[in-house]
Amino acid sequence: MSSHHFVKEQQEPALLILDTKDVSYDSIAPLLEWVPTVMVAQDEVFAVISWGIKLDLILAEMDFQKNNYRLLEEQYPVKFLGVKDGAFLEEALQYLVATKHSAVNIIGYDHLHVFELQEKLNFLDIVIIDGQMRYYPVKSGKFKKWFPETSIQLHAPEGTLLEVITTEGASITEVKYATMIDLPEGIVEFKGKEIFWIGEMLNQQ
Incomplete structure (x- = not known):
């Protein structure tokens, strides 16, 4: 059975894309093999859509949601997850914990700040992809x-x-x-x- 026949059950690591700089589609394609939940910060939405990746959640502040409401139709069944004050990472991790995901691959997070994730490691297995490096705790x-x-x-x-x-x-x-x-x-x-x-x-x- 090919992977796209599986129903998402939060077993595969979610994919959280915060920044696409220094990242190519080919470098993250293997992470999409088992159809993970894909979450993208608003500034990277159009870059990720151009890669042909199906989005599940767009992390977006209110202005972005208002100005890009058509994305809900064009990328159906994508949803907006509201964010305030640029707290994209925090909102995403809270959502993943609340929805019982067990793991996440984070694209475009500065590895120098990984120690700020310490508390979340009690709830999630986290892997960081920063440029051409993959970091795991x-x-x-x-x-x-x-x-x-x-x-x-x-x-x-x-x-x-x-x-x-x-x-x-x-x-x-x-x-x-x-x-x-x-x-x-x-x-x-x-x-x-x-x-x-x-x-x-x-x-x-």
Whole structure:
């Protein structure tokens, strides 16, 4: 059965598009495979429509809603989700939690602000796509994964100590701004005392 026959049941990660700068359709097409709930901030609506993506919710302030009411017909069954004072991210996350979504991929969010999402991680699995990097949190403080030979970014409050165990041995990394580390191919284990984020290049997914 092809994916478009499935009824949405909030099981697949929703897709929240806040900014399309430095993002191509090809980079997010894999996220659309299982027909997720698609939410778009008002300033990106026409760019996303031009990609041929079907929208579910447009995060919009009142003026935008009034001036673009025809979108409700043209993109039916799209709906507006009202936003005040530019709080697109906050409204979107509140909606996703209220509608029992379990996960969301956020496009166009500055990864330097991921720690502002900490509280929402209790309710949602969040992945950030910022430019050509994909960031995901390690909530438990421990994470193990197979990597190709690559470079990744570790993101945590400045001065955080993380243990990185590779096929070549264990080392302690002190996280500073944009801490990049090189990994050999194989299973890599990360250990830390607090939540931290790992950034990978999209093209190695």
